[in-house]
Each structure stands twice: as C-alpha cells, then as structure tokens.
Amino acid sequence: DTGVSQDPRHKITKRGQNVTFRCDPISEHNRLYWYRQTLGQGPEFLTYFQNEAQLEKSRLLSDRFSAERPKGSFSTLEIQRTEQGDSAMYLCASSLGILGGRSSYNEQFFGPGTRLTVL
Amino acid sequence: KNEVEQSPQNLTAQEGEFITINCSYSVGISALHWLQQHPGGGIVSLFMLSSGKKKHGRLIATINIQEKHSSLHITASHPRDSAVYICAVNSRRNTGNQFYFGTGTSLTVIP
Numbered sequence: 001d002t003g004v005s006q007d008p009r010h011k012i013t014k015r016g017q018n019v020t021f022r023c024d025p026i027s028e029h030n031r032l033y034w035y036r037q038t039l040g041q042g043p044e045f046l047t048y049f050q051n052e053a054q055l056e057k058s059r060l061l062s063d064r065f066s067a068e069r070p071k072g073s074f075s076t077l078e079i080q081r082t083e084q085g086d087s088a089m090y091l092c093a094s095s096l097g098i099l100g101g102r103s104s105y106n107e108q109f110f111g112p113g114t115r116l117t118v119l
Numbered sequence: 120k121n122e123v124e125q126s127p128q129n130l131t132a133q134e135g136e137f138i139t140i141n142c143s144y145s146v147g148i149s150a151l152h153w154l155q156q157h158p159g160g161g162i163v164s165l166f167m168l169s170s171g172k173k174k175h176g177r178l179i180a181t182i183n184i185q186e187k188h189s190s191l192h193i194t195a196s197h198p199r200d201s202a203v204y205i206c207a208v209n210s211r212r213n214t215g216n217q218f219y220f221g222t223g224t225s226l227t228v229i230p
Binding site for chain 2: 095
C-alpha cells in the first residue's frame, strides 16, 4: 500500500446526473476526510469518518451529497442531481487518529483527488 | 472572514532567492501544517508545527503561537520549488482534527 488512492481521477458529467467517487485510505488509518477544492482556492472540509462512523459534516455538504464508509475501510462520496457549482477537485485524506476524547494533532495523507466537471 | 489567511497569493522569484510565505490564523489550534500542492492536485505534507521552528533541507517553518502567525521560508529557491503552498490548521474546537486551509500561495521560481 503506497498511499491514499482515489477513483476516478477525472469525471465529466452533465448537470442533473449522479456521480460517485471512491477513496481507499492507507490501510491502518482509522480516520478518513473528504475535502473540496475549487479553482484558485484552498480546500474546504466536507466530512470525516472515524472507522465507519461519520462524525462531522460541514454545512457545505448539502442534502445532495452523501458519504459512506461501510466497513471502515474505503469510502464513497455521492453527489446527486449535480449542478455546475459542484465542479471542483474532491480530495480524500486519511490519518491514524488517536482514539478517545479530544485527540492531539495528527498528520493527514492526501490522495491525488478526483476532478469533477459538470457541464 | 476565513480562519486562515495567507500572503502573498502569488509569488514569482528568481532562482536562488530567499522566499517567505506568511500565514495568520484566528482560531485556537492544536497544530499548523504547511502543505505543497503540484499541478494535478496532489498534496504532500511539508511540516507539522505546534511550536518553534522546524527545518528540512532548504525549507524552514516557524510558528508564533501568541501572535497566531507562521512563516514558511525557502532558501536558495529552485524552479522545482514551483508549486502552491498551503497553510492549514487543526482547530481546537473540532475533535476530528480536520484541516482548515488558507487559499494557498502560488510560487513560480524562474531559472
């Protein structure tokens, strides 16, 4: 396992279609994060999982977005009824979080991203 | 207002120049990270700081917790340093340690 992988790397879709992205984290990492980055901006937090539990969601994650991590390993991010404003790079990162209470800082390892273009 | 502000947004330097990128943040943090992003999107971690100073090769990162400010320095810059440099923080108000990012500094080093 050489790192975090994401699939697909590029996705072009028409407005109104549904899309699903996959992220495979580093195998022993229990935390998985999704971020979105629009052109010329820094990434923004969308949601994160600790094992299979989705523990926090940003207000950016509208009801058209859903993320899962069913077995605590890979994760999927689905966007329903895509809009042109959804066009962005979707980044996944994983980390070995410290369990229990308020954890200390930890390093995150990023995947290459999935670039979504909604026409 | 973004929790993390970076300056400058764009920077062009001649090869060999000393470069400084600044980051200011407005929230309590448990750590600050400097990240490098190359065209195509891949992000790699350069430094993770909670105090003081760290050095790795030609890169130096410093943080002043009282002033809520960090700097990334590149000595003897080289064209291969051309990339976007992003400052990110782990906010104390979140238990998940998710990152809050600056908008990035796009660095171009000219031979």
